[in-house]
Structure formats: structure tokens, C-alpha cells
């Protein structure tokens with residue numbers, strides 16, 4: 001018997017993990033949709049017996065529904081139209097469980113508190129120069145040596161960000177992040193085969209946490225800023241400017257891809273942004289790459305993507321026992337499986 005009160009936001013999370021609507025849950029638990037809605041809004045409180053029933057139907061420990069929960073906004077999702085609402089909510093609920101794991105891991109000294117700098121963008125129309133400066137500032141605050149970031153995922157974890165890979169049954173959801181103040185969560189997509197893309201995605205989500213935090217989200221300008229930040233963070237202008245070719249010089253671009261561990265597409269875009277390549281040269285390069293099928297699969301593969309390790313290490317340790325008792329085991333298992341290196 002838990003001493004803590006029923007936490008209404010946990011019910012919503014558990015329901016979204018199961019992919020059920022309020023009406024579906026009501027049917028399976030033998031309740032009315034109005035009752036579920038009132039439990040979730042806080043207008044009514046379920047009896048202990050009802051909490052047990054809800055726990056059983058949703059396959060979560062009863063204690064899960066009693067833990068306090070830190071709320072945050074809906075999350076930085078890309079391509080909202082491509083993802084169904086159910087998939088997106090389910091992915092967000094999984095990120096909440098990842099946050100729970102990070103909190104538990106931190107309580108056993110297996111995880112650092114976040115020291116992600118908050119440097120909010122001045123607005124939706126913040127210029128590229130401002131975003132470049134912010135990216136350089138984060139590199140400097142975190143003492144990142146010049147040159148390529150050796151492991152972006154490892155860097156985020158070292159600064160208290162919980163990183164997981166999304167379980168495969170949520171395919172179709174791109175990378176996203178949730179800006180919890182203690183341990184922000186970055187969720188990487190299910191695409192396991194592209195190291196360059198995975199690094200860029202991680203830097204893009206870091207951008208949201210630094211630039212946008214709890215504030216603005218879900219609009220195109222915010223996504224553009226996150227892309228600008230990621231490019232500047234992974235390829236600092238003062239270091240890469242003179243290395244970038246002014247012509248469509250593939251051998252040089254291949255070498256830069258290997259060195260900076262970013263995609264050819266990102267390098268070409270960087271060459272254009274920094275004024276090394278004219279628009280017409282850039283377009284010629286993109287057309288050539290399309291004709292050769294490189295927009296789908298690029299040459300010069302970089303090997304396995306970076307994988308998160310911190311939460312997996314915690315889950316592999318005996319200290320994770322209490323957390324496992326409180327959290328839905330099916331979800332924890334799916335996080336473990338999805339995030340583990342193949």
C-alpha cells in the first residue's frame with residue numbers, strides 16, 4: 001500500500017503507453033469515459049480498488065500511479081503531420097519513463113544532474129549569427145576541444161541528459177526531446193544505420209534544450225534554428241570554413257565527412273551557409289548527389305551510430321531494482337532492447 005496520493009498525470013501517461021483512448025480504457029476497466037476523464041483532470045479521485053484495476057488493465061505497477069510526476073510541455077516533435085497522435089503520445093510517455101529512470105539513476109549516483117546551459121533564442125527571427133554564437137558558447141562552456149565532437153550522444157549523457165533510442169514499435173516518430181529541468185530527455189529515432197544522421201539529430205535536440213527550453217515549440221522557425229545550431233555545433237565556422245571546397249570536389253567532401261563525422265548533405269549546406277559555395281554550385285552538387293542515389297544512401301559510410309549507455313549501465317546494475325519495481329517492466333525492457341548496441 002502506497003503512502004503517496006494518486007497522481008492523475010501518471011494515469012494519462014500509463015494510458016498513453018498502452019495506446020488507449022479514454023473511452024477504450026473505460027471499457028476495459030469497466031468504468032465510464034467520464035470517470036476516466038475526471039481522474040485525469042483531477043475533478044475526481046479513484047478509490048484504491050479502482051487504482052488497482054487501472055494498474056492491471058494498463059499493465060503498470062499500482063505504485064506507478066502514485067509517484068509524483070514532473071510535467072513539461074508536449075515536446076519538440078518534427079514533422080507532426082507524418083506521425084499519428086497516438087504514436088506521438090506513446091513516444092512522449094516512453095520519454096517520461098526514461099526521465100523516471102534518470103531520476104532513479106541520479107539518486108544512486110549513476111547519473112549527473114543536467115548542466116545544459118539555457119541561452120534562449122532572442123525570438124523566432126533570431127539571426128544565423130546569433131545561433132552560431134550560441135553554439136560556440138555551449139562548446140566553450142562544456143570545454144569541448146576544437147575539431148569534431150568525438151561522441152555526441154556520450155557528451156549529452158555526460159551533461160545529465162537522458163538519451164534513449166525509441167522502441168521499434170513506435171517507428172515513424174523522429175527524434176524529439178522533452179525539456180525536464182533536472183534531466184532533459186532526448187529520444188533518438190529508430191533508424192539505427194546512419195551515424196551521421198544520428199549525431200546531427202542529437203545536436204539538433206540539444207539545440208532545442210539550449211535555445212527553446214520550456215518556451216516556444218512546434219513552429220518552422222524553431223526547427224530551422226535547431227538545424228543551424230546543430231551545424232554550427234558539429235562544424236564550427238572558424239575551423240571548417242577554409243577546409244570546405246568552393247567547387248563540387250567530392251574527394252575533399254568525402255575526406256571532410258570522415259573527419260567531421262557528418263553527412264555530405266550537411267557539409268554541402270554548411271559550405272553554402274558559410275559562403276564557400278555559391279547557390280548554383282550547391283545546386284549542382286545536390287543534383288549530382290540525387291542522380292547518383294546519394295540522397296537516400298550516401299557514400300562513405302561512417303559505421304555504427306553512437307549509442308546511449310548511461311541508463312543501460314544503470315539498468316544492468318543491482319541498484320536499479322527499486323526503480324524496476326515502480327516502473328512498467330514492459331516499457332523498461334523495450335527501452336533496454338532498443339537502446340542496446342546491436
Ligand SMILES: [Zn+2]
Pocket residue numbers: 076077078204208222223226
Ligand atoms: Zn526539432
